[in-house]
Amino acid sequence: MTRLAQRLLGPVTLLSLAVTAWLGLWVTPPDRVQGDLARLVYVHPALAWVALYLSFGTATIASVLYLWPRTRSVTADRVAVSAMEVSLVFILLTLATGSIWGRPTWGVWWAWDARLTSTAILGVLALGYLALRRANDDPEARARRSAVFAILSAINVPIIHFSVVWWKTLHQGATVFTSTRSLKIHGIMAWTLLISFVAFTLAYGWLVRARYRLEVARAGREAALLAEAIARRAAEVVR
Amino acid sequence: MIRVAGRVARKDLLIEWRSRVLLWQVVPFGAMALLLAGLALGPTRAGSSGAGPGLYYLVMVLVTLLAAQRSAQVERGAGTRASVATLGLDPAGVFLGKALALCVELWAIGLVLGAGTVLFLHTALRAALVASPSIAATLAALAAAGTLYGALTTGDGSAATLLPVLALPGFSPLLIAGERSFSAAAAGGATGSWWVITLVALVVYLAAGVVLYGVLEDA
Numbered sequence: 001m002t003r004l005a006q007r008l009l010g011p012v013t014l015l016s017l018a019v020t021a022w023l024g025l026w027v028t029p030p031d032r033v034q035g036d037l038a039r040l041v042y043v044h045p046a047l048a049w050v051a052l053y054l055s056f057g058t059a060t061i062a063s064v065l066y067l068w069p070r071t072r073s074v075t076a077d078r079v080a081v082s083a084m085e086v087s088l089v090f091i092l093l094t095l096a097t098g099s100i101w102g103r104p105t106w107g108v109w110w111a112w113d114a115r116l117t118s119t120a121i122l123g124v125l126a127l128g129y130l131a132l133r134r135a136n137d138d139p140e141a142r143a144r145r146s147a148v149f150a151i152l153s154a155i156n157v158p159i160i161h162f163s164v165v166w167w168k169t170l171h172q173g174a175t176v177f178t179s180t181r182s183l184k185i186h187g188i189m190a191w192t193l194l195i196s197f198v199a200f201t202l203a204y205g206w207l208v209r210a211r212y213r214l215e216v217a218r219a220g221r222e223a224a225l226l227a228e229a230i231a232r233r234a235a236e237v238v239r
Numbered sequence: 240m241i242r243v244a245g246r247v248a249r250k251d252l253l254i255e256w257r258s259r260v261l262l263w264q265v266v267p268f269g270a271m272a273l274l275l276a277g278l279a280l281g282p283t284r285a286g287s288s289g290a291g292p293g294l295y296y297l298v299m300v301l302v303t304l305l306a307a308q309r310s311a312q313v314e315r316g317a318g319t320r321a322s323v324a325t326l327g328l329d330p331a332g333v334f335l336g337k338a339l340a341l342c343v344e345l346w347a348i349g350l351v352l353g354a355g356t357v358l359f360l361h362t363a364l365r366a367a368l369v370a371s372p373s374i375a376a377t378l379a380a381l382a383a384a385g386t387l388y389g390a391l392t393t394g395d396g397s398a399a400t401l402l403p404v405l406a407l408p409g410f411s412p413l414l415i416a417g418e419r420s421f422s423a424a425a426a427g428g429a430t431g432s433w434w435v436i437t438l439v440a441l442v443v444y445l446a447a448g449v450v451l452y453g454v455l456e457d458a
Contacts, residue, residue, distance in 0.1 A: 121408045
């Protein structure tokens with residue numbers, strides 16, 4: 001990514017989120033059946049796309065790249081942890097927005113629905129991944145174990161995706177496309193939905209980049225502290 | 240690989256046979272958990288609501304955690320990992336052996352707790368017998384998954400306590416598929432689709448273990 005693109009990522013992300021909010025709240029009309037509640041469609045599916053597919057997918061691919069001897073690098077490990085942390089935030093936001101929609105529609109904040117439950121399980125898996133990283137002090141062991149766990153956890157993503165097909169669920173099936181791949185949503189509503197996907201994808205890129213830089217800084221600080229401790233010990237021995 | 244698997248399984252089962260940890264700690268825990276689950280539901284619901292299959296699998300999942308932790312603990316002994324590395328044992332064989340030993344242990348415990356489910360939770364004996372192949376397959380998948388997750392938490396002491404957090408979400412599809420299969424057998428219905436989930440999970444965990452166990456041993 002060029003320096004200019006890196007500098008522009010933040011402002012463009014904020015602008016696209018603002019455009020999504022403006023279109024979603026003021027420009028698009030209320031739904032004929034659900035009224036203003038349907039405006040959550042400009043937030044919830046985009047959050048789920050980032051949480052389940054983009055972030056978790058990135059973390060899984062980075063983990064595979066780390067374990068593959070030819071592509072092993074500390075960068076892959078750092079990308080994996082950055083993407084997983086962002087994934088956890090987006091999973092929680094997905095569940096929260098889903099609950100806000102579920103309360104007036106289904107009458108409950110939470111239902112024992114296959115899609116909801118499997119998404120919550122994915123959140124616990126992401127938490128487990130972060131806990132596993134904290135439990136291992138050795139960087140090599142930490143990276144390997146968390147990479148294996150990320151790959152095992154990714155099995156849950158297709159389960160979430162197909163849960164609305166495999167089980168009878170409260171959660172609706174495919175919302176944007178019909179079974180014949182034609183659009184179910186039209187006009188300004190379709191454009192707003194598309195812009196929301198772009199906005200949240202940009203937000204994901206921005207957050208992962210920031211988290212990656214934090215990981216690099218943390219590793220640098222750990223190395224500096226280690227060097228300082230070794231130097232202090234060496235000075236004590238000489239004395 | 241098969242020879243290594245056989246030897247590792249024999250070693251783990253011998254350790255279990257001599258230490259009797261399974262008999263004196265894990266089985267009583269499972270029986271107690273089953274009784275407590277019945278108490279929590281109350282006498283009417285525990286006996287008549289068809290909760291038996293669900294409670295059976297819930298307790299078996301908890302028992303799997305204990306048994307998997309115990310199986311991983313065996314590898315944590317001083318010098319064990321160094322010995323395995325020095326002998327140049329095929330990691331895939333070690334994984335399969337440990338999974339096989341854990342599977343045999345879970346089958347034994349599953350048999351005892353299955354009898355408890357029939358006795359205390361009034362699940363029909365015929366249903367338990369009809370469901371027994373699916374129970375055996377589900378417990379085999381739990382053993383493969385448990386061995387893999389156990390290896391993830393081998394090493395540092397603090398990592399060992401993470402096993403429930405890491406393994407329980409992974410066990411959940413097996414718990415659902417196993418319970419539905421058992422319940423369908425109790426109701427006299429078809430169990431085919433749930434069998435597929437169990438078998439796919441078994442194959443996935445076995446394949447993942449064969450490929451990734453060596454990575455975890457090196458870590």
